[in-house]
Amino acid sequence: MRNALGTAVVFVVLLLAWEALHLVVANSSLPSPGTTLVQLVALFGDPDFWKHASQTSQAFAVAVVLSTAGGIALGVLLGMNRVAGTVAEPILVNLYSLPKVTLYPVVLLIFGLGISARIAFGIMHGLIPLTLFTMNAILQMKPVYRRSAAVMGLTPWQTSLTVVLPAILPEVITGARLGVSLCLLGVLIGEMFASRNGLGYMVMHAMERGDMPTVLAVALLLAIVALLLNAVLLMLDRAWRH
């Protein structure tokens, strides 16, 4: 609770710094927090905004579910098999640090214009961190857990479900925190680059028209959504770690 308060204070400080910057720069391209908030409220009254927001949420939701399930499954697979894990790790790390936007044309060429391209792009961003975290969690899991399972006569399937998964869950949640953020980023970048709807498109469009209040209002909204998502995952994490 004290932390939440502190975070709120930091948020306020950031807003103040923003206001100060706005006053110093004195340029319409950097609207004040007040203007931005007003714009945000105005957006909430705009059905078009909700259309875009729901487009983004749909793509994001599908991408998150698929990249989480896929990332954990792939991570478990690679983690359980030491050789596969060692072989795959540098490749995954390399893919992770690749500027994936440049691959977006390929994604478009393969998936076309619709929602699937954005989902694919979200997954490209969100899957790898989760895979890496899951895999490393299993590799670093205390071997004694698996030995205990063996002594209690558990089948491999029982072992995975009742011992391995609970044991690595904290790391998986940490990975998910990063994965979820990056997944959202991927979807938004996809929308920014080639799309006809979604918040990313909306921002890009607003940028082309020099409508900075809208740009910053959406950025602010996204920051808040990301923070809340993160807070939920953190709470899950706490509940699990005891």
Add this chain to the structure above:
Amino acid sequence: MTVVALAEVASVMPADDHHARLAGVTRVFGRPGSPNCVHALGPIDLDLRRGEFFSVVGPSGCGKSTLLDVLAGLAKPTEGTAEFEGRPIDGVPAGVGVVFQEDASFPWLTVADNVAFGLRRAGVDAAEVTRRVDYAVGFMGLKAFAGAYPAQLSGGMRQRVCIARTLVMQPRLILLDEPFGALDQQTRLLMGDELLRLWRETSATVLLITHALDEAAMLSDRVGVMSARPGVFIDVLETGWDVDRDSRIVSHPRFGDLTGHLWEKLRAESLKHMREN
């Protein structure tokens, strides 16, 4: 030497009396001949008598945990045979419980759930699970912590959770791999007393791996001293303690004698080892 009550005995015992038996067991890691091939253990001949308390001491890396793995069915001997209750060991045999060197309590479960874990997996019915868990938790002095999570407990209490978890399965052979390794002397003393009580009440056979010579001297019926890797038994010592013993025996003169004797064995082995290198 002033040791009177000590008697070195051959480890071969009458067949009807033995509970588990290793004969000519060795264990080699890696392909033989390959550069990273490690001869970790043996050859080992060992007969565990039914109901005895047997301790194994030996230098680090001599193969104690490997020996335990073979008895627990977690590893196959490279050569030789392993038997438990007359049948060859193939996979983890029913009736064997293991407490590992590291803390193996599951941090995502409460103490009670930890203890119940194996029983539930084994399909024991709920009422029976509750009964046995209550008993084991009480026996290990964890009643007040049944709902707590391992992170809230001290190292010694967590190790007790692991012992309780093994205990509820009512094993006839309990294998303990340096279960008190991380604890301080005072806690070890208390844990030792509890272990003795457990052993007496369940009349199970106990094999305890430890690096503390005095602990081995205090707790066991017999102490097996292993050489450096590849570990073989260089001595098996009969302590001659009563079944009804507890930590009070530290004031018995024989305790000091036994400890001194074990230290001497260890020292001789160390010197031999140093000279060889």
Add this chain to the structure above:
Amino acid sequence: MTVVALAEVASVMPADDHHARLAGVTRVFGRPGSPNCVHALGPIDLDLRRGEFFSVVGPSGCGKSTLLDVLAGLAKPTEGTAEFEGRPIDGVPAGVGVVFQEDASFPWLTVADNVAFGLRRAGVDAAEVTRRVDYAVGFMGLKAFAGAYPAQLSGGMRQRVCIARTLVMQPRLILLDEPFGALDQQTRLLMGDELLRLWRETSATVLLITHALDEAAMLSDRVGVMSARPGVFIDVLETGWDVDRDSRIVSHPRFGDLTGHLWEKLRAESLKHMREN
């Protein structure tokens, strides 16, 4: 009781003979009266005689490391006075060397550079640094590893690096905080012998904190037994060993007696503690 050579002595000694002295030292963490205020240690009265080998044993958390911090000048006593060589301890005094409980070797330096680190800081000239480092590295049996990094060494070898690093500074008082905590019995034995040799050759005063009662019995001139927190000395035991001793004394009957005696003390303290709670 069969203990003959034991004599319990008062810890107050003639002033001219003492090297370091603690009088009425306590240490309290946190503001007094606040809920997280911890009375960690004391009151402690201790006189270390010049050139003696003094061991401290006691349950975990009783304040042993805190006691060492006070002697090393790393922590100020809350009450009481601490003196080293007749002057009050204020900050780390020159002439005191410490080997900590945890591995304190610098992972980014080679063994030789680790050992040389303190000397170079102190502005000792290069030739002298080389000479002393070579000697210390050789003395600790690390000659073959002078160019290796700590990560390439075993825990015992790293602890030896730390001892060598302390040794080259030629301290007059060496404080060791469970330096062999992570090692197996056999290695401890060898390290103990080396420590005795070091002590004899440098004629420094040594204070060794350990949790192994037999180790304390084997190495020391005197053993101080501490109570549970807040730790006070409940007993100080004179062992009566020769200066020219080594691990051979484990076969001396008095070794067993001393060990048994220490165990008894510990057991009595444990029971008292249990009854209080």
Add this chain to the structure above:
Amino acid sequence: DEISVTQWGTSMYGAPYAVAMAEGLFKKAGVDITSIIGSGGGGTTVRNLLASETPYGDVAIAAALAAQRQGLDVIIVNTGTRSTAEASLVTMPDSPIKSLKDLEGKKVAITSPKGVSEMLLLMALKAEGVDASKVERVASGGYVNGLTMLEQGAVAAAALIEPLSIMRAAKYRTVANYGKILPPMTTSVGITTRAFAQKNPDKLKAIIAGRAAGVEALYADPAKAAEIVGKAFKLEPAIAKVAVDNMLGPRMWSTGGFDLTEMDRTVDGLRLIGEVTGPVDWTKLVDSSYLPASIQGKK
């Protein structure tokens, strides 16, 4: 069906589509256009239309040429816009720059190298007899970015386009209005894939006819059209009104017929920026057979 229109919502290219959709003119012509796929312009629009189910789109002529050059099987089936009146070059009100001549030795912000804004600048300089090599072109990445550079004094003038220029009319002074300097030229064309044209000639014809009807409706009742466009593009009514009115004079929107002179003018411009090097063979690219009969004959 969905079709693509370049810079939908940011420029006036798409006005006829907005009108045709709102007035139900597409339906009347026999096709149901439900929405428009917009995009940043250039090749993206072509990529988008290739990826969509109804591959018809209104795209910049340069993009159409580039697509054909790279071997994509596209054909031009109608003309879209034929004026550069929406584009201009602006500077700060207090700037000493009064004409294009004054730009010599100065920096000018364009959006991106080889883009329309650069092409128009070069064409205008050429038309005014200014040495283009003395005018340094700076890529800003977008019109708004260019304005920011202008305000900060990083450049002496910046390219701008409607309706942005109308929304910010008060802040800047127009140096050159390309529509006044340059003769009419084809700026956007309707394209589709040859395969789609062969398979769905009727649908294609209906789209083109619907759009042509939209253009006619636009010229017939500009006030109403401005209202529709304002709604579709989220513009304030007043701005939409000015934007539409500005385009009436130069008759920006073509009903679809081809005028090779106007098209060649654009190609000349593309040569200036190096986008086109060889000759352009219109016969291979243009297929006028899908135009409504009335327009086809007119020429």
Add this chain to the structure above:
Amino acid sequence: MTREGWIRLLVIAAAVGALEIACRTGWIPMTVVLPPSAMATSLWDILVSGTHWNDILVSLRSVVAAAVIAVVLGFLVGAVIHAAPVVRGAVEPLLASYYAVPTFMFYPVFIILFGVGPGAIIAIAVLLAIVSMISATLVGLDRIPTVLGKTARIMRLGPVERALEISLPAAMPYLFTGIKLSVAYAFIGVIASEFILSGAGMGYAIAYAYNNFNNREMYGLMLLIVLVVTVVNTALDTVDRRLQARLRR
């Protein structure tokens, strides 16, 4: 090379080979993906003809600048936050959700602050990269064993000596992990901003080739980026592994 290294090479070769075959047999249309061999020859042509050297230099310069700024600034910010636990508790939740906000949105703001061109792009890249350096610094400073601090006091080191000769080398393995990540994110930030927003650099060149249907050049440039990232990554990874090896105890 290790056995795993060979397997990895084999896996990559197999993947590339499979793509080559899939393209050559027309299973994947050439208009969608080029066969790797064609990408390679295209890359060769690009490098030999020199048409894109300027773009390559612009991008690399921005990446280097962004990485350096992010590392230095990130370290300083991390050190300050570490020294103030109150601030830290408040800031840490923000750090974790940081990546969800596409920093590209702030481009117009950065143009006002830094002008059009490399300045604004570097700022975006720094914004993206700095967080991992801050986190790594926090972790690194956290992980310095307290016993090393005590040792420094026993050796009677001054505060500066202590920071430079104990704290810094002790935290180095963790700091380097941050450096590695910062470089990766600087790459992502620079190339992505160029791709979406700018008029120069490798990212722009790819977007331009895409817009002009020049698949050959586009794939050649993509291959270039993949190769550069791989080389840089492998180099940093080698150093990283060495440093990490010190920690393995």
